[in-house]
Amino acid sequence: MRLLEALRIEKPILSAPMAGAAGPELVAAVCNAGGYGVIPLWGKTKEQVGTGIDELRELTDQNFAVNLNLSFPYVDQLEMCIEKGVHGVSLFWGMEPSAIERAKAGGLTVLSSVGTAEEARTATEAGADVIVAQGWEAGGHVWGKVSTLALVPAVVDAVDVPVVAAGGIADGRGMAAAIMLGASGVWIGTRLLASSEATIHEVYRKRILQASEDDTQWAHDLYDVAWPDAPHRALSNSTSQGWIDAGCSAPGQRPNEGEQIGRRPNGDPVVRYQSYTPLPETSGDVEAMSLWSGQGVSMVREIMPAADIIDEICQTAKRLLSSEQSALMFSK
Ligand SMILES: Cc1cc2nc3c(=O)[nH]c(=O)nc-3n(C[C@H](O)[C@H](O)[C@H](O)COP(=O)(O)O)c2cc1C
Incomplete structure (x- = not known):
């Protein structure tokens, strides 16, 4: 529940920012379905970041975060996020406590992507509200070298803020597993490449x-x-x-x-x-x-609207996490 409260959402699913592939339509569809959308706006000018935020706001009145890349210029982009009063900022590819501190001082909720428990500690000490633990299974640029199964519990044990699991989670089974590892939510990339809204060739x-x-x-x-x-x-x-x-x-x-x-x-x-x-x-x-x-x-076999993907993943995870499933697994 802490994640739902921190992000003010209904379903503990976040759409992974996917540069090029996750534009405003996909992010808005996830937000409007009760999840939390993250729009990649790194690599853009400050003005383009402002326009990107405005475009997304035309499509949803729900909370979302802007994804910035710490190994590219990000300071002006972060200032624009603060000026625009977006709900959150997702920081990846680097650990910059000063960026987290600036975002917090500007009133943003900070999601920090990490590849180790040590990085998660550094991020939370600087004020990060949510940690995204990205396992090695993940698609796109992969910061760490630890698999999701091993990384998530290590990060959960290291920090006292909600942890979101990323990497290899493509259906409700993966979501249920991540929650059993202590995650408060999941961050879905590859599965959403097969959404009707993803902008890929x-x-x-x-x-x-x-x-x-x-x-x-x-x-x-x-x-x-x-x-x-x-x-x-x-x-x-x-x-x-x-x-x-x-x-x-x-x-x-x-x-x-x-x-x-x-x-x-x-x-x-x-x-x-x-x-x-x-x-x-x-x-x-x-x-x-x-x-x-x-x-x-291999779990991605069908193009579906993003809202249906979110719904299906949540419903399956809920069913698997219910006591019915444990009754099937254990005789006593
Ligand atoms: C096409 C694509 C583009 C990506 N671009 C970004 C990005 O711009 N910013 C970012 O933080 N992560 C990016 N990632 C990584 C995702 O945020 C996420 O960690 C990853 O997709 C999770 O693993 P999964 O693909 O197994 O779901 C990208 C991933 C993909 C597949």
């Missing part, structure tokens, strides 16, 4: 719907163009296979480096090894781009 969506749990690959610096030194998990594809065949060579020595493989909707080139989420209007060899995905992808 058809080729990417098809691969998500077909991929198995063994089809993703974690790499330290495969898709490092535009964002170096940032480990990530994506679907295996012709780019990752070519790189493996070449002996996982270091950046600068990989096959076809610098080759243009497509174009963004605005005409800008997309090059091989670029950190880029292909949008519906992206053109070129989309299969060869960074198709971010978590290991929970």
Whole structure:
């Protein structure tokens, strides 16, 4: 209940911010379904952050958070969140106590993404209200190296604020498991890539719907163009296979480096090894781009409205957590 109170929501499900894929329609749909939406607005100018907040407010009057990336310029963006009086800010890719303190002083609820219990302690000492424990199973950029199953209880034991579990949670079974580990809620990424509202290319969506749990690959610096030194998990594809065949060579020595493989909707080139989420209007060899995905992808088999995904996950988790389930498991 502490999470529901902190975020003033009805259902303890948060939509993972997914740069490119989670735009205002998806985030608003999650908010309007009783969850908490998180909109990625990092990499934008201060003015664009303001416009992004206004656009989302046109679609929902519920609480949401803005996701900022601490390894890119974030100070002006954070000030805009404060000026606009958004409910929350989600900080990832770095641990900056001063950013947490500034957000708190500005009246925001702070969600801090971590990969270890030690980071969770640092974040809560600086005032973070909610900790997002991101396990290694997660899709997209993956901060830590510990799996969700091991990370969540370690973080829960380390801090006295609500912990949200992220990474590999794609259905009600995962949600129930996370709650049994002590989490107060879940943060869903890959499953929501298969929502009607996600803004991803058809080729990417098809691969998500077909991929198995063994089809993703974690790499330290495969898709490092535009964002170096940032480990990530994506679907295996012709780019990752070519790189493996070449002996996982270091950046600068990989096959076809610098080759243009497509174009963004605005005409800008997309090059091989670029950190880029292909949008519906992206053109070129989309299969060869960074198709971010978590290991929970094998549970993602159908496109559904985000509200139905949220509802289904909650209903299943509720049923599994009821005493009926334990009666099935234990004879006494
Ligand atoms: C396509 C995609 C883009 C992502 N972009 C971001 C981002 O901009 N900010 C962020 O904090 N996390 C980002 N992530 C990571 C998610 O927040 C989350 O930790 C992850 O999706 C959880 O694991 P799951 O995919 O197994 O549900 C992204 C993940 C995906 C799949």
